[in-house]
Amino acid sequence: MQDLIRINSHFAVAALPLDRTDIQQAAQNGFGSIVNLRTTAEKQELAPDAEGRIAKNQGLAYLHHPVSGDDLSEDAVERFRQKINSLPGPILVHCATGRRSGALVMMHLAIEQGLSGEQAVEKAAYLGFECDTPELEAFVKHYVNGHTSAAAA
Template structure:
């Protein structure tokens, strides 16, 4: 698992599974956001990761976003999610790029 730090409060990663959550918690993250729809080929169902996150004492949110088709509503929802979660936050999708693009749009709107 490669974690790419954007700043002190936000980082992105490619697809994770429940087995990665302990390492994420050990790295100091307080929250996880899944931006990958469960219906994408190769996706690990978010509920398995969410269960592991909650067991590790982490917050978890699911905001599935279609790659290449981020909407204004997606940006608004991600803004609200990030404003409500304890930091640092790790967001993941297939490669991390979608999360990075979504985060850039959130920052652009502030």
């Protein structure tokens, strides 16, 4: 599978929509779950329902958690974080370019690891994820800083 970035032993991000072969490879490579962040309005080879059926036929758990680039809100991140906690790992998260999937996974892990927002952005860049807009970078920093402090309190 091309454009796959392994974050750690529990998470990987695919910077592209998955096709049937990618899903089969994910199962063969030991993934336990696939999370699709693409909305139904986005052009994709497999509709989310079809992707879910293929994933389940391969023995994978599947979650369609649509988040548009314009809908990246604290609520969307919170729902993502709650839902992934019940999924078997390792978890493969994907969207169209890796921007959303990378941001959501990095925010989750930064909070779990007690990192600051700045550290989260630096770690994301090191792993190959760029906050490609000032707005995304500001959102990641703000979200992580607000939730890391709350978790430490």
